[in-house]
Amino acid sequence: MKILIALALLALTSPVAGQQTRLKVFISVDMEGLAGVVIGSDVNPTGPDYGHFRAIMAAETNAAIEGAFRAGATEVLVRDSHGIKQNLLPNDVDPRARLLRGASLGPKNMMEGIDSTFDAVVFVGYHAKAGTPNAIGEHTSTANVVDFSINGVSLPEGGYNAAVAGFYGVPVVFAAGDYALVEQLRGLLGPIEGVATKREINDASLGLSPKQAQDQIRSGVEQAVRNRARAKPYKIAGPYTMVLKVKQERPLYAGAQRVRENEFTFSSPSLFEVLNAFNALK
Numbered sequence: 001m002k003i004l005i006a007l008a009l010l011a012l013t014s015p016v017a018g019q020q021t022r023l024k025v026f027i028s029v030d031m032e033g034l035a036g037v038v039i040g041s042d043v044n045p046t047g048p049d050y051g052h053f054r055a056i057m058a059a060e061t062n063a064a065i066e067g068a069f070r071a072g073a074t075e076v077l078v079r080d081s082h083g084i085k086q087n088l089l090p091n092d093v094d095p096r097a098r099l100l101r102g103a104s105l106g107p108k109n110m111m112e113g114i115d116s117t118f119d120a121v122v123f124v125g126y127h128a129k130a131g132t133p134n135a136i137g138e139h140t141s142t143a144n145v146v147d148f149s150i151n152g153v154s155l156p157e158g159g160y161n162a163a164v165a166g167f168y169g170v171p172v173v174f175a176a177g178d179y180a181l182v183e184q185l186r187g188l189l190g191p192i193e194g195v196a197t198k199r200e201i202n203d204a205s206l207g208l209s210p211k212q213a214q215d216q217i218r219s220g221v222e223q224a225v226r227n228r229a230r231a232k233p234y235k236i237a238g239p240y241t242m243v244l245k246v247k248q249e250r251p252l253y254a255g256a257q258r259v260r261e262n263e264f265t266f267s268s269p270s271l272f273e274v275l276n277a278f279n280a281l282k
Contacts, residue, residue: 020072020074021072021074022074022075023071023072023073023074023075023119023120023225024073024074024075024076024077024117024118024119024120025068025073025075025076025077025118025119025120025121025122025225026076026077026079026111026113026114026118026120026121026122026165026170027061027064027065027068027076027077027078027079027097027121027122027123027124028079028081028110028111028121028122028123028124028126028161029057029060029061029064029078029079029080029081029082029088029123029124029125030081030082030110030123030124030125030126030127030157030177031043031053031057031082031083031087031125032082032125032126032127032136032137032139032177033124033125033126033127033136033137033176033177033178033181033197034053034056034057034060034125034197034213035056035060035197035198035207035208035209035210035212035213035214036053036056036198036205036207036210037053037056037136037137037198037205038136038137038204038205039137040137043082043083043137044083045083054087054088054089055092056210057082057087057088057125058088058089058092058093059210059214060124060125060176060210060213060214060217061078061088061093061094061124062092062093062094062214063213063214063215063217063218063221064122064124064174064176064217064218064221065078065093065094065096065097066094066218066221067217067218067219067220067221067222067223067224067225068120068122068221068222068225069096070218070222071221071222071223071224071225071226072225072226073225075098076094076096076097076098077097077098077099077100077113077118078093078097078098078099078100079100079110079111079112079113079114080099080100080101080102081109081110082125084102084103085101085102085103085104086101086102087101088101100112100113106272107272107273107275107276107279108164108272108275109275109279110157110161111161111164111165114164114165114168114170115168116168116169116170118165118168118170119170119225119228120170120171120172120173120174120224120225120228120231121161121162121165121170121171121172121173122172122173122174122175122221122224122225123158123161123172123174123175123176123177123185124175124176124177124217125176125177126156126157126158126175126176126177126181126185127139127156127157127177127178127181128156128177128178128180128181128184129147129148129154129155129156129157129159129184130145130146130147131146131147132156132180132184133180134179134180134199134200135178135180135181135200136178136180136198136200136205137178138180140155140156140157140282141157141278141279141282142282143247144246144247144248144250144282145244145245145246145247145282146245146246146247146262147243147244147245148160148242148243148244148245148278148282149242149243149244150163150236150240150241150242150271150274151236151237151240151241153188153236155188156181156184156185156188158172158175158177158181158184158185158188158189159185159188159189159234160275160278162185162188162189162234163234163235163236163271164271164275165233165234166233166234166235166236167235167271167272168233169233170233171228171231171232171233171234172185172189172192172231172234173192173193173224173225173227173228173231174192174193174194174195174220174221174224174225175192175193175194175195176194176195176196176197176213176216176217176220177196177197178196178197178198178199178200178205178207179196179198179199179200180200181196182194182195182196188234189231189232189234190231190232192224192231193220193221193223193224193227194220195213195216195217195220197213236271238269238270238271239267239268239269240267240268240269240270240271240274241265241266241267241274242265242266242267242274242277242278243259243263243264243265244263244264244265244266244277244278244281244282245262245263246262246263246264246281246282247262248262249261249262250280250281250282251280252264252281253266253276253277253280253281255267255268255277256277256281264281266278266281
C-alpha cells in the first residue's frame with residue numbers, strides 16, 4: 001500500500017508525459033567580435049562590406065539559436081545589440097527565436113528583454129573593453145569612453161551586461177568574440193564556455209572561417225546551456241559607485257560629480273540608475 005501511495009504522489013508531482021520543462025535562453029549579439037571583422041567600416045551601415053558582415057552576424061546568431069535548442073531550450077530571445085540595433089533582419093533569424101531589435105531608452109540597452117524567467121545568457125560577436133591590448137575593435141559602448149568601472153572593477157560591455165543578467169539571477173554561460181574578449185570575460189565571470197573567432201596580430205585579424213566559427217558556436221552554446229548549472233550569476237553588491245573616464249565631456253548628469261577633467265563619479269543604491277548615468281555621460 002505504501003508503495004502504491006508513493007507512486008501516486010510521484011505521478012502527481014512529475015511533469016506530464018511529453019511536457020517539456022521550460023528553458024529560456026537570452027542571446028545578445030554584437031558585431032565587432034564576429035568572424036573576419038577587423039575595422040570599424042566592417043560593422044558600419046555605411047561601410048562597403050557591411051552587408052557581408054550583417055549576413056555573418058545572422059549566421060552566428062542562428063548557430064547560437066540552434067545550439068540552445070539542441071540543449072533543450074523551449075524559448076530563445078535574441079537581442080540585436082550593435083549600434084542602433086537594426087542589424088539583424090527578421091527574415092534572416094531562425095523563426096524559432098524571438099528577435100528584439102531597435103534602440104531602447106532604458107538602462108538595460110544590450111540586455112533589453114532580460115528578466116528573471118531566463119535560465120542562461122549567451123554573448124555572440126562581443127569585443128574587449130577600451131584599452132585592451134592585442135584586441136580587435138576594442139571599446140566600451142562608444143569610442144568616447146576611456147574606462148568605466150563599478151565599485152572599483154573596470155568593466156567591458158560583457159561585464160556590465162553580465163551584471164544586469166546577474167541582477168535577475170541569470171548566469172552568462174557562453175561568449176564568442178576575439179581571443180582577448182573570451183579571456184577577459186573568463187577572468188571576470190569564471191571559466192565559461194567560449195569561442196575565440198579570431199586573434200589580433202599587429203592590428204590585423206587572424207581567425208576562423210565563418211563556417212568554422214558557426215560550427216564552434218553551435219556546439220559551444222549547446223554544451224554551455226546543458227552545463228548552465230556550473231555557471232554563476234555575476235552579481236555586483238550595492239550600493240554602486242561608478243567612475244567614468246572619457247575623451248570628451250558630455251553635459252553633467254544629475255547627481256554626478258566631476259572629479260577632474262574628463263572624469264566623473266556617480267553613486268546610487270540602484271544598479272540601473274548607475275547605468276542611466278553611464279549612458280548619459282559616455
